[in-house]
Amino acid sequence: MPTTALLELCDFLKARGSTLALDEALSCALRQWMAVQSSEADADRGYQWKRLFLPSGSRLRMQYAGQWFYAEVEGDELFFEGQSVSPRGMTQMIAGDGRNAWRDLWIRLPEEKNWNRASLLRRDLLKREQPRPVSPLEAVSAAARSMSEALTASKVLLDYVNRQSERLTERRVSKHRRKDDTLSDDCRFD
Missing domain, CATH: 3.10.390 (SAND domain)
Incomplete structure (x- = not known):
């Protein structure tokens, strides 16, 4: 170890009022340095x-x-x-x-x-994970898909309402109709 480093360590220990001997301070410093080095090696693990x-x-x-x-x-x-x-x-x-x-x-x-x-x-x-910002193209595409789905759903709903609102004249099949029900049909033919 360089003499200047040893002298700096002696001055440091004296200034702090440490009771450690020079060899004890060196061994502590080496152990701590080795621990830091091994923890840096394991940092990615x-x-x-x-x-x-x-x-x-x-x-x-x-x-x-x-x-x-x-x-x-x-x-x-x-x-x-x-x-x-x-x-x-x-x-x-x-x-x-x-x-x-x-x-x-x-x-x-x-x-x-x-x-x-x-x-x-x-x-x-x-909480720290921020959602990915949406690009303008993605936002417009999402809005267009939503509008298309809404229009399709409204068209299906209108078709259903129109079918329900149509007046169904007769649901019974002719062979199951009563005789007096067929009288008005016969009059139409005359």
């Missing part, structure tokens, strides 16, 4: 739960019968009690069927200090 992405290092927990159960995302998988599971699988292993993983699970992301309910994280994610 994580578990995709529907639309919610849980980066590697995220922790999940669930309370059941007065006891907390924990799982962790390692790489691209969620591990609970040494098994790779889904969030629903975790809730089933803990409490059986009939549980809602979004409601029952709490999540702590790697950089966060607090636990958040999974349903609230999902709600916030959906």
Whole structure:
């Protein structure tokens, strides 16, 4: 290690009033640097739960019968009690069927200090997703389709009303008509 860096570290420790020895401070700094480097390597890895992405290092927990159960995302998988599971699988292993993983699970992301309910994280994610803006061409096309459908529906409705309003003179077939009903027909022929 360069002498100037060691002197800077000694001055820093002295200015802060630290009780750490120089070798302890160096080992702490190296461990922290290695942790940051490994977390950056895992930054793209994580578990995709529907639309919610849980980066590697995220922790999940669930309370059941007065006891907390924990799982962790390692790489691209969620591990609970040494098994790779889904969030629903975790809730089933803990409490059986009939549980809602979004409601029952709490999540702590790697950089966060607090636990958040999974349903609230999902709600916030959906709020942040903005609908795709509609182009003018798409808007006009959608309006034209709606107008066409409305005109077609109104034409069908008018045809139905016209058919119902037509006066039907006789519905009975002639062989089933009574004799006195046919008298007026005979008079028309004369």
